[in-house]
Amino acid sequence: MNNNIFDFDNRIIQIADSSEKASDNDFRIINEITEFNQRKVLSSFIKNGVSEVDFSTSTGYAYGDRGREKLDKIYAEIFGGEDALVRHSFTCGTHTLAVALYGVLRPGDTILCVTGIPYDTIHGVIGINGKGKGQGTLEDLGIKYRQTELDENGMPDYERIAQDVKTYKPKMVYIQRSRGYSLRPSLSVDEIGKITSTVKNMCDCVVMVDNCYGEFVEKKEPLDVGADIIAGSLIKNAGGGIARSGGYIAGRKDLIELCSYRMTTPGLGREVGATFGENRNMFMGVFNAPHVVGEALKTAVFSASLFSSLGFSVTPEPGEIRHDIIQTVCLGDSEKLIAFCEGMQSGAPVDSFLTPEPWDMPGYDSKVIMAAGTFIMGASIELSADAPLREPYAVWMQGGLNYYSAKAGIMLAAQRMFNKGLIK
Numbered sequence: 444m445n446n447n448i449f450d451f452d453n454r455i456i457q458i459a460d461s462s463e464k465a466s467d468n469d470f471r472i473i474n475e476i477t478e479f480n481q482r483k484v485l486s487s488f489i490k491n492g493v494s495e496v497d498f499s500t501s502t503g504y505a506y507g508d509r510g511r512e513k514l515d516k517i518y519a520e521i522f523g524g525e526d527a528l529v530r531h532s533f534t535c536g537t538h539t540l541a542v543a544l545y546g547v548l549r550p551g552d553t554i555l556c557v558t559g560i561p562y563d564t565i566h567g568v569i570g571i572n573g574k575g576k577g578q579g580t581l582e583d584l585g586i587k588y589r590q591t592e593l594d595e596n597g598m599p600d601y602e603r604i605a606q607d608v609k610t611y612k613p614k615m616v617y618i619q620r621s622r623g624y625s626l627r628p629s630l631s632v633d634e635i636g637k638i639t640s641t642v643k644n645m646c647d648c649v650v651m652v653d654n655c656y657g658e659f660v661e662k663k664e665p666l667d668v669g670a671d672i673i674a675g676s677l678i679k680n681a682g683g684g685i686a687r688s689g690g691y692i693a694g695r696k697d698l699i700e701l702c703s704y705r706m707t708t709p710g711l712g713r714e715v716g717a718t719f720g721e722n723r724n725m726f727m728g729v730f731n732a733p734h735v736v737g738e739a740l741k742t743a744v745f746s747a748s749l750f751s752s753l754g755f756s757v758t759p760e761p762g763e764i765r766h767d768i769i770q771t772v773c774l775g776d777s778e779k780l781i782a783f784c785e786g787m788q789s790g791a792p793v794d795s796f797l798t799p800e801p802w803d804m805p806g807y808d809s810k811v812i813m814a815a816g817t818f819i820m821g822a823s824i825e826l827s828a829d830a831p832l833r834e835p836y837a838v839w840m841q842g843g844l845n846y847y848s849a850k851a852g853i854m855l856a857a858q859r860m861f862n863k864g865l866i867k
């Protein structure tokens with residue numbers, strides 16, 4: 444072992460030790476959820492008789508790809524739905540969510556987002572604030588968008604949700620589980636259940652949940668508490684760090700069928716779609732996902748504990764119950780953000796020799812710096828961090844395929860700040 448790489452200052456080692464000890468109870472809770480979810484996944488594999496033949500490759504039209512069909516069934520079971528679509532050919536989370544939106548909504552319908560402004564990349568799908576105009580957004584097709592703001596604590600505002608449902612009579616109510624890149628709390632599955640029953644008491648609409656970053660963080664998933672359809676990315680939680688790309692949609696049978704016609708074409712639906720040998724990675728990915736999510740959660744808890752010990756404000760705080768894998772650390776100025784990202788990058792298993800630099804990322808009004816040294820490009824179930832260089836100079840970090848390597852990455856981030864005299 445090259446000792447120079449992990450030649451941490453004694454102060455960093457001590458604070459890491461005490462942070463890890465202080466995380467004991469949080470780790471216990473995470474372990475218990477991981478074991479529950481691991482059994483949920485394993486039992487579905489056993490019940491469905493997953494076998495070597497399910498991993499065989501298909502090309503061309505790929506009618507009757509058995510592995511593809513079995514994986515759909517397994518996802519449906521795990522996430523508490525009647526049916527599911529899991530495809531490596533969904534290019535990212537945004538694409539998958541868009542297929543679900545276009546699959547279900549029709550001209551004249553209204554979609555009401557009840558958790559404030561949705562994740563950035565969805566704006567151009569819906570056509571929020573004119574984004575994507577002319578590209579065939581929902582807005583271009585005559586689908587109306589309405590939004591219910593969160594309350595002053597960043598939580599669902601049930602009274603206004605009820606009022607807006609009554610006023611707008613939406614075809615779809617849209618919920619975002621994760622905080623994304625905002626500072627609002629992420630929603631618990633119970634909270635999603637409460638929104639769902641509020642809405643369903645008033646109208647017969649479709650409740651859709653953007654499930655990104657939330658899979659396997661709790662024992663329940665949104666479909667277990669009454670949501671109708673969920674979607675997410677396979678290079679986040681659900682792919683377990685093994686799926687090489689893709690997404691999934693799960694939920695009510697009739698809705699999944701509609702989505703299948705959008706995914707390919709009316710008439711063909713889910714019957715086509717070559718898997719090119721990706722089935723094995725997707726099966727292995729979801730098999731590993733509960734464990735990998737547990738490792739990412741432990742990494743987040745450790746970081747929260749370490750950086751709050753160093754005097755920074757963190758969300759969620761140590762000891763707080765988590766509903767997604769994201770951890771925010773408010774570092775306070777751009778020098779610290781840059782040092783943090785440089786340190787984290789230096790501990791990545793891939794591209795450790797690169798130095799991250801702030802750049803003008805399209806769609807942002809300030810420069811953004813990112814640290815990511817991942818096996819799968821852009822996979823945020825692997826340890827990664829993003830930080831826009833603007834108030835409150837916070838870094839959003841997530842992932843970690845295994846706790847000990849991610850812990851080393853976090854410690855290197857702290858060490859780099861220490862070396863530059865940015866922490867005492």
Ligand SMILES: *Cc1c(COP(=O)(O)O)cnc(C)c1O
Binds near residue numbers: 536538564655656
């Ligand atoms: C990641 C994410 C998406 C989709 O983003 P992609 O980069 O397209 O995968 C959508 N919503 C939320 C909350 C997300 O975290």
